[in-house]
Amino acid sequence: MHQHRLFATTDLDEGEEFASQIWEENHSTISNGRYGLRWNEAAGDKIKLSYVELDCAVDLKAQGPLSDHFRMFFHEDGRIEHVVKGRTFVSDRTTAAVHCPGMDLSMQISPFQLLLLSLDGHCVRSAMTQRFRKLPDYVDWLGSLKPSHNLATLRSLTAWIAREMENEGSPLSGTGKPRLHAERLLLSLFVECLAETAPMESHPVCESSQIQAERARDWIDANLTEIFGVEEIAAAAGIGVRSLQKTFKRFYGCSPHAYATRRRLESVRQLLLSASGSQTVTSAATQLGFFELGRFAQSYRRHFGETPSATLTRRSQER
Incomplete structure (x- = not known):
């Protein structure tokens, strides 16, 4: 630096x-x-x-x-x-x-x-x-x-x-x-590290209901282009972070972070499939919060079976 x-x-x-x-x-x-x-x-x-x-x-x-x-x-x-x-x-x-x-x-x-x-x-x-x-x-x-x-x-x-x-x-x-x-x-990872280190006598927040998990899911869907971590999701759902993570996984089979990542990948794909001449993979990815492009490309390919550039090229050829 x-x-x-x-x-x-x-x-x-x-x-x-x-x-x-x-x-x-x-x-x-x-x-x-x-x-x-x-x-x-x-x-x-x-x-x-x-x-x-x-x-x-x-x-x-x-x-x-x-x-x-x-x-x-x-x-x-x-x-x-x-x-x-x-x-x-x-x-x-x-x-x-x-x-x-x-x-x-x-x-x-x-x-x-x-x-x-x-x-x-x-x-x-x-x-x-x-x-x-x-x-x-x-x-x-x-x-x-x-x-x-x-x-x-x-x-x-x-x-x-x-x-x-x-x-x-x-x-x-x-x-x-x-x-x-x-x-x-960085803030979310830091908090994860502190939570792992917290004394055993700390009292975690109680578990939530399915309604709160659905509220969290809907809030994620409505805020995909915004900057948030699991704490904001929990606050919006009116539930503690640990309770949210357990309940969300029980009802949706994954963590809130994994769900948000998948939905963001789907949104990037929609941007690429409807891209205009000025749209690039980088602009679409960063718009949805993917700034480490190498890791993003790997995740995209794992989810959709092709690279994001291949999706964009196919869209260009269809026009």
């Missing part, structure tokens, strides 16, 4: 002043090496992606976070030992860690290169409320995330989106629906 340079310094005092945008109070002590900090950042509507490099080992103490964000650390290199309320957890190349709003902490930091994913606190809490009636304070349990398929997907997708933001030809390089869809997907 070198095109999005936000800050760079070799002065520790300047680094602390920059960090004051995140914490009300912070103090760093160099334990080894020569100080150097480079911070590159691309900001969306509800998320920020920051590529950060630190050249030396630092001990940092921070209090009173100013910004209402959850922050997830994906290392390319280096290691951070985080200490919160007497608990110690680690982030490195194999382990991801999360800071929540209101978290006072100390960190023992080795030289690193990492991708920092920052997500709007209100959006995260609202999504988690859809899943749990009761949840302990995040600062009391949140730290390192346990390995899972969702976490691996979130790590790889975050890195891919960061690269695409650097690519001037990518739909994600500018504002618009493709980038908003990407943000929505």
